[in-house]
Amino acid sequence: MPMQIKSELGTIHVSNDVIAVIAGSAALDCYGLVGMASRKQLKDGIAELLGRENLSRGVEVRLEQEQIHIDLHIVVSYGTKISEVAHNVQSKVKYVLNDVVGLRVDLVNIIVQGVRVSR
Numbered sequence: 001m002p003m004q005i006k007s008e009l010g011t012i013h014v015s016n017d018v019i020a021v022i023a024g025s026a027a028l029d030c031y032g033l034v035g036m037a038s039r040k041q042l043k044d045g046i047a048e049l050l051g052r053e054n055l056s057r058g059v060e061v062r063l064e065q066e067q068i069h070i071d072l073h074i075v076v077s078y079g080t081k082i083s084e085v086a087h088n089v090q091s092k093v094k095y096v097l098n099d100v101v102g103l104r105v106d107l108v109n110i111i112v113q114g115v116r117v118s119r
Contacts, residue, residue, distance in 0.1 A: 003063065005102055014101060020056035023070055023108075026096035030088045032080035037073040037113040067106040068097075075114040086110040 003019065005012040024036050036058030060071040070093065076085045090108040097103045 003068070003101075003103060014103070016061040017056050019061045019068075019070075019097065019101065019103070020059035022100060023061070023072065023093045023097060024056065024059050026093045027072055027074065027089045030085065030092050032077045032085035033089060034075045034077050034114075034116045037075050068103055069107040069109070070097075070105060071109045071111060073111045073113050075116050076112055078115050078117045082112055082115075086112065 003014045003016070005014065027033060027036065038057050058073045062069045062071075072089060072093065074086075074089065076082055089110055093108050094105045097105050
């Protein structure tokens, strides 16, 4: 279900896929993040790392009682503090979605699906 933003000139409809791609791109800018992981596919306990063209597969956007909730499935870099990386991703995604799209995001949930040595 697309998000609706009302302005003086009319209504703007923003699809969940667009929000997911923007959130995924914002997350990839954070230090300590190797990449996004597929939210559905876990092979032998190893998360599949997604490329830039598939960012929306690692992000789930929900509208619950007029509040926007985002789940990000990520893979972090070995040797970084997972809680710091997760907090940085949450802050960056909330800021970018508010600044770029004008959406007020209430929750950004982080699901760490793996740890990898970054290259």
